[in-house]
Amino acid sequence: xxxxxxxxxxxxxxxxxxxxxxxxxxxxxxxxxxxxxxxxxxxxxxxxxxxxxxxxxxxxxxxxxxxxxxxxxxxxxxxxxxxxxxxxxxxxxxxxxxxxxxxxxxxxxxxxxxxxxxxxxxxxxxxxxxxxxxxxxxxxxxxxxxxxxxxxxxxxxxxxxxxxxxxxxxxxxxxxxxxxxxxxxxxxxxxxxxxxxxxxxxxxxxxxxxxxxxxxxxxxxxxxxxxxxxxxxxxxxxxxxxxxxxxxxxxxxxxxxxxxxxxxxxxxxxxxxxxxxxxxxxxxxxxxxxxxxxxxxxxxxxxxxxxxxxxxxxxxxxxxxxxxxxxxxxxxxxxxxxxxxxxxxxxxxxxxxxxxxxxxxxxxxxxxxxxxxxxxxxxxxxxxxxxxxxxxxxxxxxxxxxxx
Numbered sequence: 469x470x471x472x473x474x475x476x477x478x479x480x481x482x483x484x485x486x487x488x489x490x491x492x493x494x495x496x497x498x499x500x501x502x503x504x505x506x507x508x509x510x511x512x513x514x515x516x517x518x519x520x521x522x523x524x525x526x527x528x529x530x531x532x533x534x535x536x537x538x539x540x541x542x543x544x545x546x547x548x549x550x551x552x553x554x555x556x557x558x559x560x561x562x563x564x565x566x567x568x569x570x571x572x573x574x575x576x577x578x579x580x581x582x583x584x585x586x587x588x589x590x591x592x593x594x595x596x597x598x599x600x601x602x603x604x605x606x607x608x609x610x611x612x613x614x615x616x617x618x619x620x621x622x623x624x625x626x627x628x629x630x631x632x633x634x635x636x637x638x639x640x641x642x643x644x645x646x647x648x649x650x651x652x653x654x655x656x657x658x659x660x661x662x663x664x665x666x667x668x669x670x671x672x673x674x675x676x677x678x679x680x681x682x683x684x685x686x687x688x689x690x691x692x693x694x695x696x697x698x699x700x701x702x703x704x705x706x707x708x709x710x711x712x713x714x715x716x717x718x719x720x721x722x723x724x725x726x727x728x729x730x731x732x733x734x735x736x737x738x739x740x741x742x743x744x745x746x747x748x749x750x751x752x753x754x755x756x757x758x759x760x761x762x763x764x765x766x767x768x769x770x771x772x773x774x775x776x777x778x779x780x781x782x783x784x785x786x787x788x789x790x791x792x793x794x795x796x797x798x799x800x801x802x803x804x805x806x807x808x809x810x811x812x813x814x815x816x817x818x819x820x821x822x823x824x825x826x827x828x829x830x831x832x833x834x835x836x837x838x839x840x841x842x843x844x845x846x847x848x849x850x851x852x853x854x855x856x857x858x859x860x861x862x863x864x865x866x867x868x869x870x871x872x
Contacts (some may be wrong), residue, residue, distance in 0.1 A: 701823025732785025756851015
């Protein structure tokens with residue numbers, strides 16, 4: 469491995485740490501919901517806003533950070549947005565009301581919007597397409613650990629020292645990682661910004677329009693919106709479901725979500741083999757099917773132990789489908805890749821936000837079994853529809869490349 473390869477690997481590793489902080493913060497409040505409802509004497513719909521506010525801000529700010537990354541440099545902007553997340557996290561530590569906590573989460577989501585999407589775009593800028601899915605899978609390790617860690621940290625601190633300590637832990641993490649990434653942006657040659665002439669000649673609105681004019685981009689954006697809505701709308705209430713139905717502590721309920729990460733890491737460990745054996749089309753189809761089976765297990769299981777294989781299957785199936793979407797997102801508009809990937813993340817998190825709101829309503833009116841059953845029916849359809857669209861896209865791309 470030459471020095472530039474080592475530098476690039478180190479740069480990706482640090483981005484993975486930043487992704488850990490972002491993902492942990494996004495999932496931190498999932499196991500807190502029952503305790504927050506009791507503390508602030510609020511309904512499930514009201515307390516769910518601590519999750520949806522983060523997702524809404526995260527989704528909307530993508531349109532802002534994507535073009536900025538294209539123009540001024542993605543890696544350094546990632547460092548500054550990571551540092552900015554410290555402010556919102558400290559606001560949550562000091563929150564004396566539910567509205568204050570919701571506002572603090574909104575600020576954190578707005579800042580975190582510049583981390584994972586710009587990291588994906590930077591990887592897209594620096595890694596050839598044929599090696600990109602494996603590199604993105606390695607980068608996603610931090611995000612997976614963040615999903616696991618966020619729910620466990622949230623449950624553990626809520627059960628012991630109180631929910632404020634969880635946000636204090638995240639504030640420290642953002643500060644530590646942000647300083648490290650900023651230092652790397654100044655010392656590592658592989659992180660230097662490559663000036664994008666096209667990105668500087670057009671305004672932000674034009675960059676967004678240039679992506680939306682691509683039909684394939686619209687397919688990807690719509691798919692990831694629905695995926696985020698269905699998967700994470702239901703996933704946000706799994707710890708609460710386990711706590712209320714089976715009497716598990718919030719710590720234990722959050723810890724059980726670690727099996728989601730086991731499924732995700734299973735994908736990462738065998739990403740090259742999965743891609744080689746099944747191809748993108750097969751991964752999308754299989755991913756949707758596995759998630760559907762997982763939600764059925766959770767809906768029909770009469771013991772909390774069913775959550776272990778169910779969450780593992782959700783993790784494996786989700787990353788099969790989502791990493792395929794991510795890889796295609798990095799190539800749907802290469803000339804304004806930062807903007808394209810940020811729109812992808814925007815659609816994903818706005819879908820999550822809507823999903824959490826709708827899931828809270830379904831949970832209140834029809835119960836958790838209905839919520840999980842709806843997700844079980846929807847996910848195989850999503851995977852199948854995208855796999856068919858992907859197959860047609862590959863055929864069209866193949867014919868175009870053969871044309872004189």
